Amino acid sequence: MSEPKSDPVIQVKDLYKFYSIGSNRVKALNGVDFTINRGEFCSIVGTSGSGKSTLLNMLAGLEKPSKGQIVISGHHIERLNENQLVKFRREHVGFIFQSFNLLPTMNAVENVALPLTFRGISKKTRLAKAAKMLDLVGLKKQRFHKPTQMSGGQQQRVGVARALVVQPEIIFADEPTGNLDSNTSAEVMNLMKKIVREQNLTLIMVTHDNHLASFADRIFHIRDGKILKIEDNTNKEVLNDEEI
Amino acid sequence: MSFLDLLTMSASNLWRRKLRTCLTILGVIIGTTSIVVMLSLGFGLKRSYLKQVESSGGLTTVNVYSGNDYYYWGDEDSSSTEKIELTDEVIDEISQMEHVKFVSPILNAELILKQGVYQCYANVKAMSYDALEKMNIPLEYGSIPTSDEEVRFIFGNNIITDFSNTKTNEYYWDTGELPDVDLKGDFFAIYDTDAYFSSMWGDSEGNKVQAPKKYIVSNTSLVSGGVDEYNEYSYNIYANIDAMKKQLKKVFKNKAIPGQPTTKSGKPYSYWVYNEAYVQVDDFNYVTDVQKAISDMGLQAHSNAEYVESTQKQFSTIQMALGGIGSVALIVAAISIANTMMMSIYERTKEIGIIKVLGCSLGNIRSLFLMEAAFIGFIGGFLGLILSYGLSAVLNKVLARYAGDMFGTGSSVGISYIPLWLSGLALIFAIFVGIIAGFLPAIRAMKLSPLSAIKTE
Numbered sequence: 198m199s200e201p202k203s204d205p206v207i208q209v210k211d212l213y214k215f216y217s218i219g220s221n222r223v224k225a226l227n228g229v230d231f232t233i234n235r236g237e238f239c240s241i242v243g244t245s246g247s248g249k250s251t252l253l254n255m256l257a258g259l260e261k262p263s264k265g266q267i268v269i270s271g272h273h274i275e276r277l278n279e280n281q282l283v284k285f286r287r288e289h290v291g292f293i294f295q296s297f298n299l300l301p302t303m304n305a306v307e308n309v310a311l312p313l314t315f316r317g318i319s320k321k322t323r324l325a326k327a328a329k330m331l332d333l334v335g336l337k338k339q340r341f342h343k344p345t346q347m348s349g350g351q352q353q354r355v356g357v358a359r360a361l362v363v364q365p366e367i368i369f370a371d372e373p374t375g376n377l378d379s380n381t382s383a384e385v386m387n388l389m390k391k392i393v394r395e396q397n398l399t400l401i402m403v404t405h406d407n408h409l410a411s412f413a414d415r416i417f418h419i420r421d422g423k424i425l426k427i428e429d430n431t432n433k434e435v436l437n438d439e440e441i
Numbered sequence: 442m443s444f445l446d447l448l449t450m451s452a453s454n455l456w457r458r459k460l461r462t463c464l465t466i467l468g469v470i471i472g473t474t475s476i477v478v479m480l481s482l483g484f485g486l487k488r489s490y491l492k493q494v495e496s497s498g499g500l501t502t503v504n505v506y507s508g509n510d511y512y513y514w515g516d517e518d519s520s521s522t523e524k525i526e527l528t529d530e531v532i533d534e535i536s537q538m539e540h541v542k543f544v545s546p547i548l549n550a551e552l553i554l555k556q557g558v559y560q561c562y563a564n565v566k567a568m569s570y571d572a573l574e575k576m577n578i579p580l581e582y583g584s585i586p587t588s589d590e591e592v593r594f595i596f597g598n599n600i601i602t603d604f605s606n607t608k609t610n611e612y613y614w615d616t617g618e619l620p621d622v623d624l625k626g627d628f629f630a631i632y633d634t635d636a637y638f639s640s641m642w643g644d645s646e647g648n649k650v651q652a653p654k655k656y657i658v659s660n661t662s663l664v665s666g667g668v669d670e671y672n673e674y675s676y677n678i679y680a681n682i683d684a685m686k687k688q689l690k691k692v693f694k695n696k697a698i699p700g701q702p703t704t705k706s707g708k709p710y711s712y713w714v715y716n717e718a719y720v721q722v723d724d725f726n727y728v729t730d731v732q733k734a735i736s737d738m739g740l741q742a743h744s745n746a747e748y749v750e751s752t753q754k755q756f757s758t759i760q761m762a763l764g765g766i767g768s769v770a771l772i773v774a775a776i777s778i779a780n781t782m783m784m785s786i787y788e789r790t791k792e793i794g795i796i797k798v799l800g801c802s803l804g805n806i807r808s809l810f811l812m813e814a815a816f817i818g819f820i821g822g823f824l825g826l827i828l829s830y831g832l833s834a835v836l837n838k839v840l841a842r843y844a845g846d847m848f849g850t851g852s853s854v855g856i857s858y859i860p861l862w863l864s865g866l867a868l869i870f871a872i873f874v875g876i877i878a879g880f881l882p883a884i885r886a887m888k889l890s891p892l893s894a895i896k897t898e
């Protein structure tokens with residue numbers, strides 16, 4: 198499989214994020230530069246507190262950078278106001294949460310259909326689309342289950358379906374398998390990878406698990422708010438399997 | 442998001458917290474009811490007052506009295522202005538005025554009516570056929586007397602109580618029993634009352650005097666309504682003025698007619714002078730104008746207009762005070778809405794964050810919360826209105842008697858009255874209060890950070 202390297206979908210230049218707590222100044226991100234191309238699956242790994250979530254949140258437009266540029270599909274998102282950011286997310290971004298974050302009052306289909314509601318899609322169409330998406334993640338039977346009536350793995354698959362249903366260009370996932378056991382994690386990872394490949398989506402995933410990171414095409418190693426190295430995994434897939 | 446989606450989403454959010462929603466709605470119900478019922482008391486007061494005024498002389502009526510025959514009201518200086526007599530000429534002049542619907546002279550004739558042992562001292566108001574017709578006197582039976590027939594009466598529905606038994610000298614008010622008078626039957630009318638009294642007790646010198654002639658009056662009409670009901674015609678006896686004049690001339694021949702001025706030598710004038718005239722104005726708003734114009738002619742003019750207006754103003758003040766008291770409950774309800782919304786936003790911080798990450802626009806989030814608050818206002822206002830109508834009905838039932846005593850009106854007019862526009866306004870106001878109360882919470886929800894969705898507790 199060969200990626201068209203000439204089609205960058207995310208460009209990050211000289212990105213900084215500072216938090217000041219009292220007189221303390223925490224450098225959560227300390228000068229980050231990289232480019233991600235369309236259809237790539239990238240994982241971000243690093244120790245706890247290294248700045249992975251901070252980076253992801255900024256890419257998704259949930260937090261403002263202190264300094265630097267983030268260009269996604271041609272939009273300088275560091276320049277957008279909150280209203281525009283919501284619109285940007287609605288049109289370009291899907292999000293998978295670590296704690297699933299399904300709405301407890303809604304069943305699986307309704308949860309998946311929710312982002313379509315915000316796009317003003319009619320009830321009939323959005324429920325049909327959501328049902329199709331649930332089939333794709335293998336939850337045909339659990340369609341009308343409430344989140345509390347599903348296992349963690351099933352809930353996260355609903356989460357994946359919800360992120361995918363709006364057909365976003367980019368999917369962000371912050372430790373999507375953090376609350377799952379290793380077998381279920383692998384299942385969910387394979388599912389995500391499969392769909393992302395099929396639909397040529399860009400997936401950016403944060404994890405602190407090296408094994409899960411190795412599902413990705415490229416692995417960004419972060420420490421103390423800086424990129425330590427970017428590991429190209431496409432040619433080493435065989436090698437990785439041997440290592441395990 | 443479509444409007445319908447917003448609506449169902451906010452409704453289902455309210456439904457999720459049924460108990461709390463109900464309690465908040467209860468507050469709005471109480472608030473709306475207290476305002477509406479308080480205001481309804483004011484409207485009831487005004488309405489029953491107007492009804493009362495209407496029944497005791499009308500709102501568009503101006504009563505005119507000749508300048509010198511009647512006692513003066515307040516203005517002592519009126520003695521300096523030229524006083525004129527109410528003659529046909531003057532009546533004509535008044536009828537030419539703007540906004541005067543019609544005018545009729547009133548010729549007062551005092552006479553004695555007799556039937557069997559019963560007798561009545563009657564003060565007959567003789568008016569023109571046109572006036573009697575246009576006054577729209579509700580008749581139980583009979584017709585308006587015309588100029589071409591013999592003198593014929595319209596009895597007020599309370600006139601029967603004026604008959605006394607000549608044997609026992611007892612009235613209805615003494616016995617509590619209606620006199621056995623056949624109102625449809627014939628009456629003897631005695632026009633020359635002076636002669637009648639002289640014939641009974643002797644004249645000033647104690648000589649016997651021959652009893653005056655009696656005339657038969659029949660085919661009397663009756664104003665509709667029972668003896669207990671009261672309207673502006675209840676205590677009057679009406680007759681046709683032309684027939685009455687003819688009759689009086691016949692009775693008194695060359696003598697002076699009682700009530701008519703005479704020359705120094707005691708000879709009657711060749712024309713009629715009335716001491717009263719009845720003027721109808723076409724609209725309540727012009728009554729004071731017409732009244733003023735008539736006074737400027739040197740006549741006495743009276744109407745209810747000024748009195749009614751100032752009383753209505755007083756009632757408005759009372760009503761505002763009542764409304765103010767009622768609105769306290771609604772203010773408390775508004776605070777409770779704001780409190781409920783605030784709590785639900787704290788509880789749903791994460792949920793709000795999630796829908797924000799999923800692309801729900803800020804405007805939609807604000808609308809969601811405003812709609813929830815408006816819903817509370819709407820439901821509370823609606824139920825509050827139903828309660829208000831119920832309460833108003835109960836008040837009218839229970840207090841009808843007291844109200845009747847207080848204002849002297851019949852039980853037909855309640856103490857509490859909710860005009861339709863008030864209920865519409867109250868509903869809109871309740872929704873508006875909900876929206877105002879929900880405004881700050883909604884802004885707060887809108888400004889919540891989407892990051893709250895990601896942070897795991």
Ligand SMILES: Nc1ncnc2c1ncn2[C@@H]1O[C@H](COP(=O)(O)OP(=O)(O)OP(=O)(O)O)[C@@H](O)[C@H]1O
Nearest residue numbers: 216218223225244245246247248249250251252405
């Ligand atoms: N809102 C905040 N205020 C202050 N400091 C913060 C805030 N968010 C993150 N930080 C700091 O920024 C640094 C990076 O945090 P971040 O959440 O990105 O770490 P992480 O790599 O995602 O760690 P983990 O693997 O534990 O999730 C940390 O030192 C953290 O203390």
Ligand SMILES: [Mg+2]
Nearest residue numbers: 249250251371
């Ligand atoms: Mg993290």
